Amino acid sequence: MQIDESTDVSNHSQLLVFVRYVHERCIKEEFLFCERLETTTKADDVFRLVQLFFDCHELSWDLIGSICTDGAPAMIGKKSGFVAMVKEKAPHVLTTHCVLHRQALASKTLPKKLKEVMGVVVQTVNYIRGRALNHRLFKKFCDKIGADYGMLLYHTEVRWLNRVRVLPCVVEIRNEILELFKHQQPP
Known part of the structure; x- marks a missing residue:
């Protein structure tokens, strides 16, 4: 799963979630969902939206093998970041820093x-x-x-x-x- 928060042209924060998975021996990439972050863009806001989507579609965190984020503190904070919250639900999840964001830093x-x-x-x-x-x-x-x-x-x-x-x-x-x-x- 790849997660990114972006601000649209009307200055609203949007949470974008993409997934990559194997289906019939082929790797598929799909846009999972986009939801507006109504107020803040803190880790608990992001987690709440993803958890709500999982609950509505009866998905389990066990399906997630890895999470790719932009490296923002709200995403990767060790104690209260989004990734830390996910690891409470699914300790097996691996985390990576998005290639585009790494290249932007480079x-x-x-x-x-x-x-x-x-x-x-x-x-x-x-x-x-x-x-x-x-x-x-x-x-x-x-x-x-x-x-x-x-x-x-x-x-x-x-x-x-x-x-x-x-x-x-x-x-x-x-x-x-x-x-x-x-x-x-x-x-």
Whole structure:
């Protein structure tokens, strides 16, 4: 089971739970559920939602072999974290730190120059993608000049692997981005 808490565009915390299991000698990955965390995102809130789902669907903690989390204190706290609560129910459960989150942590140790370049690239992409008007203007501008690209991948720190795709795209359309910024009216 993989568990992650994420904040949606309306600023509400959502608990996302995925499962990986073996079915008929094939590994399956499924989205188990998504529930809103109404107030806080503490370990007991997370555990309560997962336990409620288990109870409603008559699932046992014995089915769980391992849990993968983002490494936040609410998840992995030794005494009161989500994992500690699960281990009270199922001591056999193994825990791992999510690969994407580990890679995001690793990306924080980039060489200084590369980090500066990526900072500018990410800021530029997020400026265009993070505002609907900017995104529409960029798309229209790229269509008008016949650019190969009209879309940029939105970047988040957790999903830093998309930098592999974002950077070449930005390099390829850097002139279009510069032209857009030249023609854009200041706020």
